[in-house]
Amino acid sequence: MDCVCKQRGKGSQDQHQHLISFWVSGPVIVGAGPSGLATAACLKQQSVPSIILEKEDCMASMWQYKTYGRLKLHLPKYFCELPLMEFPQTFPTYPTKEQFISYINAYAERFNIRPRFNRRVQSACYDSGLKRWRVRTEMVRERESILVEYICRWLVVATGENAEPMVPDLPGLSSFKGRVVHTSDYKTGSEMEGQKVLVIGSGNSGMEVCLDLCNHDAKPFMVVRNSVHVLPREMFGLSTFGVAMGLLKWLPLRMVDKFLLMASHVILGSTEKQGLKRPEMGPIELKNTTGKTPVLDVGALAKIKSGKIKIVPAVKSLTLNGAKFVNGQEEAFDSVILATGYKSNVPSWLKERELFGEEGLPRKSFPNGWKGEKGLYSVGFTRRGLLGVGSDARNVAQDIGAQWRNLGERPHHHKHFILYTKPG
Structure with a gap:
């Protein structure tokens, strides 16, 4: 359709709002992290064009903006490769954060993937009349708010399990006079x-942050509230x-x-002697069952x-100068680091509950959580990290590719038209 726009008057002090709608021939992918990029690459292999919408100004924004400096892949690189492209042979077994980001950039370049940045999705809902998804995003430039809506047959949710930092509702958190930082902001x-630093959380991030603090002559105290499995990264040289996976x-x-x-x-000895009690369920079974x-x-x-x-029990409350623990002990601290993990942001924008539950994770467990109804898909919610991303991306691309060919679709430029302009 031709573009029709009502122009605002010169010198107007009102903020104007435009709604631009794009009719998209292929799928819309929300998220330009590893999941979104892998899906776009697999779709290209099926000759299906796609659009990626990304709220930040870069790809893999979690890796670029929300990770600490010493981060490396926890698994060997061959378990973390995206579909259709291996890591460079020159990379070490456990690539660094910077090396992984360079791999992501090279991956997008190889498959000519160009996400649309600064497109924060406000909502996505299914229009039963059109039999299409309406994905609405917002951009703000100077005094102008532009709503951009993408109308598509297929919608791929690729924002991942770890989209938003999870901050606990901890009594006294706002009254503590020292520095409080989530690991997403820790570098x-x-x-x-x-400093004496209280690290709340004993997962991989909590452990690595404590190690990093030690290496910088700080004094970390790690809160271990629940049982945890600690395994050596390698055993017998493997x-x-x-x-x-082999066994x-x-x-x-x-x-x-x-x-x-x-x-x-x-290899490690008894972790319980160090205050790290193991869960009753084994490590792989626990991961598959709960995602931990x-x-x-x-x-x-x-x-x-x-x-x-130093290992300390669960925090009862933070105080002005430190923390009280559930065993009655009290300790002063200079800073608090929240290694409390992340959560999905899907419930905040996806107006559909058939595929995703209230926590923003697929209702069906792996390997059946990648497909919903009405052309809705998910990638990167398998609780299996980058290894699960490849499996989801291939399944989604093959399924959409088969429909694309049956419909006789052909790539074309995305049609757009401005529906209205009004003062804000």
């Missing part, structure tokens, strides 16, 4: 040299995860879990054994 322990091809899951725990005891990832130790356990990282 390095150099800013906390010599990746622990790789060993587990699962031949042995029952629970037998593999027993082997991992016995080998971990030989075991800690792959890269040196923090040795610091715990030496006393440089």
Whole structure:
């Protein structure tokens, strides 16, 4: 359709709002992280064009903006490759944050993927009359708010399980006079040299932050509220995860879990003596059932054994100068780091509850959570990290590709038209 626009008068002090609608021939993908890029690449292999909408100004924004400096892939690189492209052979077994970001950029370049940045999705709902999805985004430029709506047959949710930081409702959090920072804003322990730091959370992030603090001569106290599995990152010269994946091809899951725990005891010793009680369920079964990832130790356990990282129980409340713990103990701290994880943001914008539950995760467990009704899909919600992304992306692309060919669709420029202009 031709573009029809009502122009505002010169010198107007009112903020104007435009709504521009695009009729999209292929799928719309929400999220330009690894999940969205992998889906777009697999769709290209099926000769299906797509549009990626990204709220930030870059690809893989979580990796670029919300990760600490010492971060490396927890699994060997061959378990973290996106479909159709390997990591460079020159990369180490566990690539750094910077190396992974360079891989993402090279991946987008290879498949000529050009996300539309600064497009924060406000809402996505299914129009039963059009039998299409309406995906509405907002851009603000100077005094002008532009709503851009994409109308599409297929919608792929690729924002991932870890879209937004999860901040606990902790009594006294607002009254603590020291610095409080979530791991999404933590970069390095150099800013906390010599400080007593309370780290709330004992997962992989909490452990690595504590290790980083030790390396910068800070004094970390790590809150261990629940049981946790700590495994060596490698055993007998091989990746622990790789060993587990290999054994699962031949042995029952629970037998593999027993082997991992016995080998971990030989390599690491008893973690319970260090205040790290193991869950009753084995590490792989627990991951598959609840999504809780075991800690792959890269040196923090040795610091715990030496006393440089101190283990403390759950926090009852923060105080003006520190924290009270559930055992009645009280301690002063200079800073608090929230290693409390992330959550999905899907419930805030997707107006559909058939595929996703209230927590923003697929209702069906892996490998059946990638497809919903009415052309709705999800990628990157498998609780299996980058390894699960590839499986989802291939499934989604093959399914959409088959429909594309049956419909006889052909790529064309996306039609657009401005529906209205009004003062805000």
